Amino acid sequence: MIRGGKGKGSSSASGSQSWRELAGPRRKRVNSPQAKKRRQARIFKLLGAFLALLLLISLGIWTSTLLKERERPIQISTPSKEISQIMFETDGVLPNKWLGTVLKLDKGTTMMEVDIHAMKQSLEGQAQVVRASVERVFPSALKITIEEHIPVLRIAVPGSNGKVEQRVVARDGSIYQGIGYSKADLDRLPFVQPYLHSDGSVRPMRGIERVDDLLSAGRQEQPEFYKTWKVISLQHYSGYADMPGEVIEVRSSYVPRVIFGASTDFSQQLDRLKVILDYVRARGNPSLKRIDLSLRGSAAVQFTSGRVSTF
Amino acid sequence: MSESRVVGAVEIGTSKVAVLLGEIIDSEGLNIIGHSVCSSKGVKKGQIDDLNSASDCVHAAIMQAEKDAHSRIDEVYLAQTGSHLEGNFNVGTANVSSSDNVVHQTDIDQAKDDAKRRKLPKGRTYIHHIQNPFSLDGQPIDNPLSKEARQLQVGYWSVHGNSESVSDSLRVIRGIDLDVSDMIISSIASGAVLLEESEKESGALVIDIGGGTTDYVLYRKGYIVKTGVIPVGGDHITNDLSIGLRVGRKSAEEFKLKNGRAFYDSADRDEKVWIIGDLTIGDREYPLEAITKIIEARVSEIFSIIKDQLKEVDLYEPADIACGVVLTGGTSQLTGIDESARRNLGLEARVSEGPFGVAPDLRRPEYSTALGLLHYALTGQEEKQQSAKPAGILRKLSGLLNFD
Numbered sequence: 001m002i003r004g005g006k007g008k009g010s011s012s013a014s015g016s017q018s019w020r021e022l023a024g025p026r027r028k029r030v031n032s033p034q035a036k037k038r039r040q041a042r043i044f045k046l047l048g049a050f051l052a053l054l055l056l057i058s059l060g061i062w063t064s065t066l067l068k069e070r071e072r073p074i075q076i077s078t079p080s081k082e083i084s085q086i087m088f089e090t091d092g093v094l095p096n097k098w099l100g101t102v103l104k105l106d107k108g109t110t111m112m113e114v115d116i117h118a119m120k121q122s123l124e125g126q127a128q129v130v131r132a133s134v135e136r137v138f139p140s141a142l143k144i145t146i147e148e149h150i151p152v153l154r155i156a157v158p159g160s161n162g163k164v165e166q167r168v169v170a171r172d173g174s175i176y177q178g179i180g181y182s183k184a185d186l187d188r189l190p191f192v193q194p195y196l197h198s199d200g201s202v203r204p205m206r207g208i209e210r211v212d213d214l215l216s217a218g219r220q221e222q223p224e225f226y227k228t229w230k231v232i233s234l235q236h237y238s239g240y241a242d243m244p245g246e247v248i249e250v251r252s253s254y255v256p257r258v259i260f261g262a263s264t265d266f267s268q269q270l271d272r273l274k275v276i277l278d279y280v281r282a283r284g285n286p287s288l289k290r291i292d293l294s295l296r297g298s299a300a301v302q303f304t305s306g307r308v309s310t311f
Numbered sequence: 312m313s314e315s316r317v318v319g320a321v322e323i324g325t326s327k328v329a330v331l332l333g334e335i336i337d338s339e340g341l342n343i344i345g346h347s348v349c350s351s352k353g354v355k356k357g358q359i360d361d362l363n364s365a366s367d368c369v370h371a372a373i374m375q376a377e378k379d380a381h382s383r384i385d386e387v388y389l390a391q392t393g394s395h396l397e398g399n400f401n402v403g404t405a406n407v408s409s410s411d412n413v414v415h416q417t418d419i420d421q422a423k424d425d426a427k428r429r430k431l432p433k434g435r436t437y438i439h440h441i442q443n444p445f446s447l448d449g450q451p452i453d454n455p456l457s458k459e460a461r462q463l464q465v466g467y468w469s470v471h472g473n474s475e476s477v478s479d480s481l482r483v484i485r486g487i488d489l490d491v492s493d494m495i496i497s498s499i500a501s502g503a504v505l506l507e508e509s510e511k512e513s514g515a516l517v518i519d520i521g522g523g524t525t526d527y528v529l530y531r532k533g534y535i536v537k538t539g540v541i542p543v544g545g546d547h548i549t550n551d552l553s554i555g556l557r558v559g560r561k562s563a564e565e566f567k568l569k570n571g572r573a574f575y576d577s578a579d580r581d582e583k584v585w586i587i588g589d590l591t592i593g594d595r596e597y598p599l600e601a602i603t604k605i606i607e608a609r610v611s612e613i614f615s616i617i618k619d620q621l622k623e624v625d626l627y628e629p630a631d632i633a634c635g636v637v638l639t640g641g642t643s644q645l646t647g648i649d650e651s652a653r654r655n656l657g658l659e660a661r662v663s664e665g666p667f668g669v670a671p672d673l674r675r676p677e678y679s680t681a682l683g684l685l686h687y688a689l690t691g692q693e694e695k696q697q698s699a700k701p702a703g704i705l706r707k708l709s710g711l712l713n714f715d
Contacts (some may be wrong), residue, residue, distance in 0.1 A: 018436065019436050019437065019494050022478045030485075030486035032366040034374050035486050035488065038487055042488075
């Protein structure tokens with residue numbers, strides 16, 4: 001490599017009468033085959049550069065178009081079909097008609113348009129439903145499976161129009177309308193007189209599972225007497241069975257008041273009740289007013305006459 | 312980002328066209344990236360006499376160099392020679408303008424302008440203005456700025472040439488769609504790279520003996536004080552031998568290179584040499600004495616003319632040319648030419664070994680002028696006037712689009 005260094009005072013002529021003023025006209029240019037070749041090479045080079053530029057621009061446009069295409073969802077299956085069938089399964093009594101009022105599916109809704117998660121939440125928001133599942137069954141069906149509450153008791157609540165309306169109580173204490181049950185089924189359920197909380201409300205209804213145990217035990221062990229059970233009073237049962245003084249009162253058409261201890265084994269209490277009732281029948285069936293089975297190791301029977309016997 | 316430009320150095324000589332391509336990086340360094348040498352056509356005694364033939368060979372040399380460099384030339388630096396070149400010494404004077412007699416830049420510029428003002432006859436054109444030392448009230452000084460004096464003077468050695476000859480050179484280059492950035496006298500270009508600064512300070516005479524012309528430049532105290540072109544070169548020696556020996560020019564040239572010597576030695580008296588030397592029918596022996604005397608006569612003539620020209624202007628002072636003569640050009644390869652220069656000029660003489668810092672194959676004498684052109688392209692010249700050009704990519708793009 002040659003390195004630079006300044007010389008002393010030598011200058012190429014410029015200005016008037018200098019060689020720089022000798023620029024002749026272009027038409028006087030001396031052509032040679034080499035110059036023509038060089039000129040052609042330059043033209044080809046320029047043309048090549050232009051074509052390369054054109055190619056690059058085209059490539060850019062094509063790539064941009066391709067990317068825009070890619071931004072759209074890719075269709076990897078056949079187009080979603082319209083829902084033509086809903087397969088509804090329940091372990092309870094809810095009818096297909098009820099499903100229509102809950103789902104409100106528009107006609108023409110396709111399989112992929114439907115939001116099955118929202119649909120599941122909507123179904124599980126219904127009081128009578130414990131859990132629900134919604135599945136797409138391709139090509140055009142939805143399968144809905146419902147698990148319902150089992151009714152344990154009936155309850156009378158004031159309706160919106162001031163009239164008393166009937167509701168049912170499930171084992172977990174939830175109160176619901178009871179859609180789809182036959183009148184006979186509902187009539188077999190005893191009414192409940194709920195525990196009133198300090199604020200006067202009946203909700204939440206706690207400890208209903210214990211009441212259900214009593215009813216189940218009654219149905220199995222005293223089926224005839226159970227048929228006379230009309231009202232279950234929970235006035236003295238807050239739902240916490242182990243607390244002292246918690247009793248469940250059964251009002252029947254045969255004995256106005258039968259009091260069960262909430263924490264005591266119901267089979268034992270029903271056995272004692274059977275003994276008492278057999279004894280009463282044996283004595284000519286005097287009218288009973290109250291049987292208290294909640295006492296430890298004994299039972300108190302109060303007759304209409306006012307006599308009280310202890311068993 | 313570093314910026315580079317490719318500069319082409321073109322010397323259109325009588326016997327050959329030399330092209331060197333240099334890549335100047337950030338105006339700080341230069342890499343030689345391509346070169347080519349072609350036989351010259353259409354050039355006589357350094358002047359173009361057949362534009363088409365000259366264009367053919369110059370364009371071929373340029374394209375060959377571009378091919379060698381895998382790059383295209385952005386600008387051309389052109390060497391100028393020929394017997395049409397003449398010089399004259401002009402002195403410019405300026406009276407110091409400020410009341411305190413302190414020299415300002417305007418005074419310097421005025422003196423310089425005055426020195427370059429001399430009108431040339433019609434058909435002549437200036438090529439180079441070479442500045443000599445300033446003098447303040449008659450006392451020489453290198454830099455007069457801020458010094459006190461009443462009168463400032465500066466001398467310029469101005470080289471001018473025949474407008475038509477110079478224009479022909481330019482037309483040849485423009486014929487291949489290139490513009491000449493600068494034109495430099497061949498001898499100045501050679502001297503720039505062959506001499507060290509200390510040699511220029513001590514005084515040296517560079518003689519470039521080409522095929523058709525001999526160019527010379529004389530340095531004193533670091534300044535160029537005289538340039539000249541003699542229309543005699545190596546081709547004349549060949550021609551003399553061809554006539555004297557009655558052989559063709561080709562054989563004479565071969566004979567010159569093989570057996571030629573620039574001065575007569577008494578030891579040659581009885582020696583004979585075969586003219587062709589390959590047992591060709593018609594080949595014959597010839598006394599070496601006669602041959603040497605033919606060459607010596609022509610070489611002595613060249614040196615004598617130079618000596619006379621220096622004496623004419625009172626510049627032949629051996630004490631002021633302490634570093635002696637440096638010989639270059641194709642004919643400087645002639646055996647004994649340094650001894651001939653010593654005898655004829657009365658000065659120490661040596662044959663240049665070429666500039667340092669370049670590849671060995673570029674240190675050959677035929678490249679010294681082109682190397683000097685590249686040196687000028689890198690260092691620039693005082694007051695160099697360059698047309699403004701767009702830089703970097705834009706410049707390259709404009710070059711690409713230049714179809715004129």
